[in-house]
Amino acid sequence: MSRLRDALERGEFVVTGEIAPPLGTDLAAMRRSIETIGPWCHAINITDNQGASLHLSSLAASRVALDMGFEPIFQQTCRDRNRLALQSDLLAAWTLGLENVLIVTGDDPRSGDHPEAKGVFDLDSTQLLEVASAMNAGSDMIGRPLKGGTDFYLGAAMFPEAEPWDIQMIRANRKVDAGARFFQTQAIFDITKLERAVEVMRPLGVKVIAGVLILRSGRAVDFINERLAGLMVPEEIGARIKGADNAAAEAVALATEQVRAAREIADGVHIMTLGLDDAVPEILKGAGLR
Numbered sequence: 001m002s003r004l005r006d007a008l009e010r011g012e013f014v015v016t017g018e019i020a021p022p023l024g025t026d027l028a029a030m031r032r033s034i035e036t037i038g039p040w041c042h043a044i045n046i047t048d049n050q051g052a053s054l055h056l057s058s059l060a061a062s063r064v065a066l067d068m069g070f071e072p073i074f075q076q077t078c079r080d081r082n083r084l085a086l087q088s089d090l091l092a093a094w095t096l097g098l099e100n101v102l103i104v105t106g107d108d109p110r111s112g113d114h115p116e117a118k119g120v121f122d123l124d125s126t127q128l129l130e131v132a133s134a135m136n137a138g139s140d141m142i143g144r145p146l147k148g149g150t151d152f153y154l155g156a157a158m159f160p161e162a163e164p165w166d167i168q169m170i171r172a173n174r175k176v177d178a179g180a181r182f183f184q185t186q187a188i189f190d191i192t193k194l195e196r197a198v199e200v201m202r203p204l205g206v207k208v209i210a211g212v213l214i215l216r217s218g219r220a221v222d223f224i225n226e227r228l229a230g231l232m233v234p235e236e237i238g239a240r241i242k243g244a245d246n247a248a249a250e251a252v253a254l255a256t257e258q259v260r261a262a263r264e265i266a267d268g269v270h271i272m273t274l275g276l277d278d279a280v281p282e283i284l285k286g287a288g289l290r
Helices: 003-009 028-040 058-067 083-095 125-136 165-178 191-204 218-227 235-242 247-263 279-286
Strands: 014-019 043-046 072-077 100-104 153-158 182-187 207-213 268-272
Touching: 003 014, 014 028, 028 043, 028 058, 028 279, 043 058, 058 072, 058 083, 072 083, 083 125, 100 125, 125 153, 125 165, 153 165, 165 191, 182 191, 182 268, 191 207, 191 247, 207 247, 218 235, 235 247, 247 268, 247 279
Parallel strands: 014 043, 014 268, 043 072, 072 100, 100 153, 153 182, 182 207, 207 268
Antiparallel strands: none
């Protein structure tokens, strides 16, 4: 059983981190990031062409993290592959020893570094969760028995601050029906909206890991508001970062407050560092986590 699954099922408050594989084959910086945040995390997300931009595959990078002694969460997007390739990569992931899978639909390629790329989107995230669940039960998506199945711990994304909430709740419930056992949320800025999401999911036995984004600079705030669909930094938080004498230090203080608040509500936190990997121990210690 994966460490992440075991901790969540025992009711332990978990910490997950996030690593973007490199643009290229030099793994030195990725390894440093894994070594920095890994000891503080139950598992580390390995992103899949994050922001629709080219990186080393999540499959290969996840195996690197595993070989280093840290538990990865293999991230798979529907954007770049058809149903044959998606199923093939899931089988490969299990064969490589990857137990945790986070399934997302993926950003539109027109927003990335290869805007001329053709988005595949043969399946969406809910459909791919159904496929992965079928593999866990021993068959492919058309019902043929597998010669050796899987036992993935399946996760999905949730957007507690997106409106209208009724639509987001319907989508989340469909993902649960499709096999999601945990959610990692988009960055949380309004704690009351995290509370309403957890209230909906908890009776279903699904775990919610709250996203905490370290807003390292005013420039990062502007990039998020201008470029990342579905995410908006509230004006008062943006002003707090931009008005600080030391924006990075203020971002760490804000993230510490958010982790401390999430401890009272969610089943864990997912920390997105935006390059401030060294801040993770300070944030967790400040929030009372060891």
